[in-house]
Amino acid sequence: MNTPSPAAPALEASHLTKVYGSGNTEVVAMKDVSLTVARGEVVALLGPSGAGKSTLLTAIGLINPPTSGRIAIGGQAVMDADRALVDLRAFRRQHLGFVFQKANLIPFLNAVENVQVAMEINDVSPPAARSRALELLDYLGVAGRSHNLPDALSGGQQQRVAVARALANQPSLILADEPTAALDSQRGRQVMELFRKVAHERGAAVIVVTHDHRALDIFDRTYEMEDGQLKTN
């Protein structure tokens, strides 16, 4: 099996199409989308609801395979149409990080455990995972709340923990689906700046689906999706 190459782009998606249903009920959610993102690059995906942004993100995130097209992550081909070329779950574990509109923290784990669990399921020893989880929480400014359960954290703190969790296994690609939608503008901007910091300091590519046009200056590139097609802004 190929392993991701440090020299290759973080993401190469070519000619991705996603069709739901067939015949009269056929809906084309994504049409011939090609996208390349370099390491350390922060990219925004804009567009109205139903434009296909989340479809593209979940296809790249290997949780909703495209109907046709190819996906390579870190130079390694992972999907050819809806055929997986690697163990998708293992690949997600090792190379991808996810952040969503809701933090989706596991409610029975405290902040540090939420980060730690992502590493433990990737076979990192518990002491090493805990140490790194604390380090990440410190890096993201929530070390003081590391022993709080998600219920006891504010929305912004929860989202920071979710970012820490996404960074836990040092992924080459972080996918964020409207990560600031539940936050006020100030906290939303802080999270976006966090992505930029992570990308530039840690070399991970970040793709952010967002409706928020106020923080576009943070992104290296922005794309607009409309009717399932991708346009460069």
Added chain:
Amino acid sequence: MNLAAKDIRHNFGRFALTTVGIGLLLMIVMGMGGIYRGLIREATLLVDKIGADLWVVQGSTRGPFAEVSRVSANLEDRARAVPGVAGARRFVSHTIQREHRGRPLRIVVQGLSWPEDRGGWIPLVAGRPLQQAHFEMIADRSLNLPLGERLQLGKDVYEVVGLASGMVGSGGDGLCFFSVSDAEAIQFDVPGEAVRLERQSRRARAAARDIGQVQPLLLERAAGPASDLPALAPPQVSAVMVALQPGADPAQVAATLATWPDITVYSTPQQVDLLLAGMVDKARRQLGLFRVLLIIISTIIMALIIYTLTLDKIHDIAMLKLMGARNGVIVGLILQQALLIGALGYGLAYWLGTFAFPRFPRLVVIETTDLVSLAAIVLGISVLSSLLGIWKAMRVEPNKVLS
């Protein structure tokens, strides 16, 4: 990190309540098994402890534990004459119900063949065996009769001189041991008026016949006590118990006795089989069926609880899958919780049982083999009940996180 333990810690109240519920159910399952064993032990206790090798009962009957058996008391002497027989004792047993200190008292009246048998074999917790032929009794402590208590049975008063433990009949009623003659006196006691009427009718029957007309002495005797009438049969007993000489062949002795047409002979194992196949069989089958039903109900309840607990975590499971968690992590989360509920429920059932079972009105016998088999069943139902939850968790797609 043990996700199951973390989840339990977070939902401790719910988990504890679930475990208590399962524990109570398992305690009933355990208790049912104990009652089943107790039923067998109670039914066979007397036969096991009384020390008879052979039971001589009324011909063509299954003996006093299965039906009414009446044999002549002098059968005891006939049995003693058979080669290989070391001794024979009369067996008298019947159940009475009396009012005592304002509450109903059911007693299994058991005759001891005085003076050979004074009840030395009875496990006493207080007092002593019988020391005189009349008016003494040894009572099982389940009857709540204290030492020295005096009880009117029939026309006589009997004093409790010994207290036995665990001596109950197949119906669960406590045993009281008397000398055989006292046991018969209690059994055949009739009111004075009934005795007077019987003597009158006996005299009238005799007077109506020629022999009564020509022998006035016979009429006089007929109006007197039954014991003065040589033509009447001696008192009857339920059975005669035979003890064999050391080295005697039980089959040989039984074969010799079996040539007498008025009786039937059973060995002690045969008597036990008759007891279990007769009186106890339906009750123990019913208990067995209840036990199976309770195990099925426990499995269904546990499965529903585990399934509900899994449904509550379905979003978290989807998140774990999205992060790339292996199936083993998710199966472990559900299975460990099910096993923990099962194990703690089992432990709780056992612990509660140690307090509850001794207070049950019937004997509850918890044997190690039953505990081990129930533990295996609990393990099985824990795994089985988690399957529904595991099946649901395995079907969850990671993109459920987005919904």
